[in-house]
Amino acid sequence: MNKASEVRLINLGKKFGEVEAVKDVNLTIERGDFFTFLGPSGCGKTTLLRMIAGFTRPDQGTILFDGVEVNDIPPWKRDVGMVFQSYALWPHLSVFENVAFGLKERNLPKAVVQEKTLRALSMVNLEGLERRRPSELSGGQQQRVALARTLVIEPRLLLLDEPLSNLDAKLRIQMRQELVRIQRDLGITSIYVTHDQEEALTLSTRIAVMSKGHVVQVGSPKEIYENPKSQEVADFVGTSNFFSGSVVEELKDKLRVRTEEGVMLAVERQPELPLGIGSNLLLNIRPESFRISDADEVSSGENRVEGVVKTSAYLGSLVQYEVEVSGGKRVKVNLVNPRKKSLLREGERVSLTFSSEDVIAIPFGR
Amino acid sequence: MLRNKLKEIDLSQSLIFLILLALLFTFILYPLIRVLYVAFTEADSLSLSHFINFFERALFKESFLNSLSAGLMAVIFGSLISLPLAFFTIKYDFKGRTLIQTLGILPLVMPPFVGAVALQLILGRSGVFNLLLLKWFGTSVPFMEGLRGVIIVQTLHYFPFIFLNASASLANVDPSLEEMAQNMGSHGLRLFRRVTLPLMMPGYVAGILLVFIRVIDDLGTPLMLNYTKMLAPQAYLRVTTIGVEDKAGYVICVIMVVLSLLSLWGAMKFLSLSEYAMVQRGGAGTPISKKIGGWRLVFVLVFCFFVLGVSLLPHLGIFVLSFAKVWSFSILPKSYTLNHYVEIFFRTPHFVKNTLLYCLLAAGIDVLLGSVIAFLLIRGKVFGKGLLDAIATMPLAIPGVVLATGYLRVFHGTNLPFFHQPLTSLWIILVIAYSARRLPYTLRSCYASIQQIHISLEEAALNLGANRRKTFFRITFPLMTGGLIAGGLLAFITSSVELASTIMLVPRMEYGPLSYGIYIYMQSAVGRGPGAALGVVAILLVATGTYLVNRVFAGGSGTAFKL
Numbered sequence: 001m002n003k004a005s006e007v008r009l010i011n012l013g014k015k016f017g018e019v020e021a022v023k024d025v026n027l028t029i030e031r032g033d034f035f036t037f038l039g040p041s042g043c044g045k046t047t048l049l050r051m052i053a054g055f056t057r058p059d060q061g062t063i064l065f066d067g068v069e070v071n072d073i074p075p076w077k078r079d080v081g082m083v084f085q086s087y088a089l090w091p092h093l094s095v096f097e098n099v100a101f102g103l104k105e106r107n108l109p110k111a112v113v114q115e116k117t118l119r120a121l122s123m124v125n126l127e128g129l130e131r132r133r134p135s136e137l138s139g140g141q142q143q144r145v146a147l148a149r150t151l152v153i154e155p156r157l158l159l160l161d162e163p164l165s166n167l168d169a170k171l172r173i174q175m176r177q178e179l180v181r182i183q184r185d186l187g188i189t190s191i192y193v194t195h196d197q198e199e200a201l202t203l204s205t206r207i208a209v210m211s212k213g214h215v216v217q218v219g220s221p222k223e224i225y226e227n228p229k230s231q232e233v234a235d236f237v238g239t240s241n242f243f244s245g246s247v248v249e250e251l252k253d254k255l256r257v258r259t260e261e262g263v264m265l266a267v268e269r270q271p272e273l274p275l276g277i278g279s280n281l282l283l284n285i286r287p288e289s290f291r292i293s294d295a296d297e298v299s300s301g302e303n304r305v306e307g308v309v310k311t312s313a314y315l316g317s318l319v320q321y322e323v324e325v326s327g328g329k330r331v332k333v334n335l336v337n338p339r340k341k342s343l344l345r346e347g348e349r350v351s352l353t354f355s356s357e358d359v360i361a362i363p364f365g366r
Numbered sequence: 367m368l369r370n371k372l373k374e375i376d377l378s379q380s381l382i383f384l385i386l387l388a389l390l391f392t393f394i395l396y397p398l399i400r401v402l403y404v405a406f407t408e409a410d411s412l413s414l415s416h417f418i419n420f421f422e423r424a425l426f427k428e429s430f431l432n433s434l435s436a437g438l439m440a441v442i443f444g445s446l447i448s449l450p451l452a453f454f455t456i457k458y459d460f461k462g463r464t465l466i467q468t469l470g471i472l473p474l475v476m477p478p479f480v481g482a483v484a485l486q487l488i489l490g491r492s493g494v495f496n497l498l499l500l501k502w503f504g505t506s507v508p509f510m511e512g513l514r515g516v517i518i519v520q521t522l523h524y525f526p527f528i529f530l531n532a533s534a535s536l537a538n539v540d541p542s543l544e545e546m547a548q549n550m551g552s553h554g555l556r557l558f559r560r561v562t563l564p565l566m567m568p569g570y571v572a573g574i575l576l577v578f579i580r581v582i583d584d585l586g587t588p589l590m591l592n593y594t595k596m597l598a599p600q601a602y603l604r605v606t607t608i609g610v611e612d613k614a615g616y617v618i619c620v621i622m623v624v625l626s627l628l629s630l631w632g633a634m635k636f637l638s639l640s641e642y643a644m645v646q647r648g649g650a651g652t653p654i655s656k657k658i659g660g661w662r663l664v665f666v667l668v669f670c671f672f673v674l675g676v677s678l679l680p681h682l683g684i685f686v687l688s689f690a691k692v693w694s695f696s697i698l699p700k701s702y703t704l705n706h707y708v709e710i711f712f713r714t715p716h717f718v719k720n721t722l723l724y725c726l727l728a729a730g731i732d733v734l735l736g737s738v739i740a741f742l743l744i745r746g747k748v749f750g751k752g753l754l755d756a757i758a759t760m761p762l763a764i765p766g767v768v769l770a771t772g773y774l775r776v777f778h779g780t781n782l783p784f785f786h787q788p789l790t791s792l793w794i795i796l797v798i799a800y801s802a803r804r805l806p807y808t809l810r811s812c813y814a815s816i817q818q819i820h821i822s823l824e825e826a827a828l829n830l831g832a833n834r835r836k837t838f839f840r841i842t843f844p845l846m847t848g849g850l851i852a853g854g855l856l857a858f859i860t861s862s863v864e865l866a867s868t869i870m871l872v873p874r875m876e877y878g879p880l881s882y883g884i885y886i887y888m889q890s891a892v893g894r895g896p897g898a899a900l901g902v903v904a905i906l907l908v909a910t911g912t913y914l915v916n917r918v919f920a921g922g923s924g925t926a927f928k929l
């Protein structure tokens with residue numbers, strides 16, 4: 001699809017009475033992006049999306065589609081497609097009529113409406129259900145109808161507000177893949193809203209993490225996960241083990257950091273983080289970065305902490321441990337593919353090793 | 367299987383059930399059956415000859431068509447008033463919106479036959495409006511003549527039913543369904559036609575069917591306007607002037623019941639349908655009400671206040687009349703007096719007193735029956751609940767004239783054991799008629815409030831050793847008081863302005879209640895003042911009752927008037 005748009009948000013803000021739902025959002029969403037707004041409930045994602053769709057008027061700032069301001073353009077002229085969390089299928093219309101609605105609104109000839117509608121339905125694998133009412137469909141099927149209805153008008157922009165949140169876990173994963181397939185096939189610029197970090201990571205080309213109305217970090221899924229710029233982001237995306245400490249020694253390409261618990265850790269030196277001796281920082285180690293070895297086993301890892309297994313949870317594909325290290329701090333440790341190893345028992349002493357590259361440094365206080 | 371079922375049946379409940387069934391049968395179903403029987407038999411064998419006769423007689427055919435067209439017109443004009451009102455007050459955000467919503471139900475607090483008198487003063491041949499027209503333009507418009515007058519009165523009185531139902535269903539339309547349509551490129555009238563209207567349709571249709579039922583039922587308005595070529599007045603005249611043996615009266619009754627039943631059936635069907643448009647789960651569901659200003663706001667305000675102003679004219683008219691010494695052939699009364707109130711409170715106080723007595727009794731009976739029936743329907747362990755429900759709901763579709771005719775037919779000839787006179791000679795017959803007519807409303811109200819009570823609350827009590835009867839009176843009953851009070855009030859206010867069954871069943875002048883008093887007074891020119899004063903009392907009674915019902919329901923204005 002060649003009419004996919006680029007979207008720019010400049011200083012966008014919206015207040016509901018005292019509540020600042022969205023504050024100072026500045027972003028560019030590239031043509032063909034699958035862009036996700038990720039954040040906890042109430043952080044303003046829906047409000048942002050509704051401003052882009054034109055349902056809510058921004059109090060301040062500008063929305064540009066391909067460089068043209070659209071603030072004053074009403075929703076029915078914006079040519080964006082939105083998929084609501086509740087699907088918003090019209091109960092008085094059949095599946096066919098639901099999907100054909102937007103085409104009829106554009107006064108296309110009957111034959112074209114027919115052809116495009118059927119094609120859209122087949123794109124979401126719903127052939128043969130044209131005559132049904134929305135109430136006669138399963139949740140997943142309703143979801144597909146909502147998607148087909150939006151895609152059939154070939155909008156310049158696709159907006160999706162937690163479209164998968166009403167589906168069960170299995171279907172959600174299946175729909176995720178289909179969504180990605182369709183989006184990549186059509187090349188349509190898509191803006192997706194979710195509070196599910198896994199969904200955001202698998203679907204998106206780029207992610208904006210939101211908190212309390214602000215965008216706190218923008219980046220590719222890999223950047224967001226591996227290089228969170230604040231504790232907030234690190235905490236929200238994935239599971240984290242935080243240590244706070246200060247730099248005690250500078251080496252050629254590494255820093256040595258003493259944590260509050262008194263553990264010495266080696267951290268990769270990063271050019272964008274100029275940290276001298278004595279500067280405070282927050283360290284984050286993802287649970288899957290650890291390797292576990294028996295306490296007396298020697299390991300060549302650069303970092304090594306000792307601890308006692310406190311809890312363990314067997315999840316099939318992985319085992320989750322909580323290990324108490326010095327200072328009474330508990331760290332979460334994931335061990336993948338546990339079949340090959342024997343499980344650790346609670347109370348057992350272990351030593352955790354991990355590479356300095358797996359320690360994510362976040363400047364303190366930011 | 368069967369044994370298990372039998373085990374679940376509670377004996378004492380079954381006894382109560384049978385007593386209730388007997389009561390409802392005697393006072394609701396049996397009179398109706400007798401009416402049907404008379405209408406469908408000729409010399410004790412089944413026959414349609416009376417119906418054929420009916421449609422062969424020009425007067426009856428005309429009455430039938432008039433009733434239908436009055437219903438249709440009231441619905442059309444009512445919609446023309448109500449749909450814009452509902453749309454403006456739900457979809458637009460402006461100052462005065464709540465006031466309009468409140469004023470919109472006020473027409474209901476005036477009994478329609480009182481409204482008829484008042485409108486004649488204002489729009490009638492020598493009413494204020496025509497006097498002004500004569501003075502300014504030398505011409506007059508016969509608004510209130512014949513069927514036209516009936517239609518105007520009924521439209522102005524009943525349109526709030528459409529307004530309330532249309533508003534409720536409009537407000538219930540999930541806003542995301544409309545936003546989605548906007549997102550697809552639809553807006554304005556097109557969006558209304560393609561999405562909003564179809565979604566609010568079921569609730570709206572239910573509203574118009576209710577209006578239709580009431581128009582068919584309404585005896586007071588045509589009688590007051592002296593226009594008798596409609597079904598209800600024809601039935602009334604046949605039965606009261608020619609006598610209980612006249613077949614034609616029964617045939618008309620059957621036709622009225624059929625029309626009402628069809629409408630009621632339709633209304634229920636549409637109401638259950640209307641739920642599908644309701645707000646779905648999740649999503650941002652803030653109703654779209656647009657702030658408006660400028661010429662749009664002016665247009666909306668002018669429309670609303672014009673319509674409401676006209677519909678509140680009768681209230682004003684009756685109020686002025688009740689204080690007027692003489693008011694004829696003049697734009698406003700020449701002098702004012704309190705004598706009419708002295709008359710009704712001191713010389714003929716029985717009208718007001720009787721109303722209070724009968725309607726309180728009827729309300730009490732309805733609350734008792736309603737709560738017990740509702741309890742049995744929801745929690746009871748007995749066979750045949752459906753039957754009980756059906757008979758108790760039936761009065762919704764039995765016009766007052768029909769019920770009264772049935773009572774006359776069944777109870778007129780036979781003396782009661784201890785009273786040595788027939789039931790129809792005792793004032794208690796009015797209480798019974800009111801109770802029967804209003805039972806469906808009270809039952810609904812009780813039903814709703816019992817349904818809200820979670821069964822575990824009762825089970826907890828049973829578990830603590832209270833028996834079933836104790837549980838009902840100590841747990842269930844107190845919890846449902848709100849619904850009971852509302853149901854009782856509803857029965858009270860609607861009974862206090864019931865005219866159709868009243869004028870047919872009042873055994874003697876001094877047993878007459880308020881509505882009867884108004885009717886009698888309004889027959890003569892000198893009686894119009896006191897009649898109007900009684901009308902004001904009726905309005906105040908209904909207004910207070912309505913206000914209280916809404917307080918109890920706490921469901922916003924007008925909850926009580928939705929089916």
Ligand SMILES: Nc1ncnc2c1ncn2[C@@H]1O[C@H](COP(=O)(O)OP(=O)(O)OP(=O)(O)O)[C@@H](O)[C@H]1O
Pocket residue numbers: 016017019020021039040041042043044045046047048195650652
């Ligand atoms: N119409 C409104 N009126 C008043 N406050 C609103 C309105 N819409 C949203 N808010 C407030 O704005 C804030 C952001 O709401 P928003 O719906 O955008 O959150 P969200 O990120 O979509 O949350 P969720 O994940 O729960 O859907 C919340 O505090 C909410 O209460």
Ligand SMILES: [Mg+2]
Pocket residue numbers: 045046047161
């Ligand atoms: Mg949301």
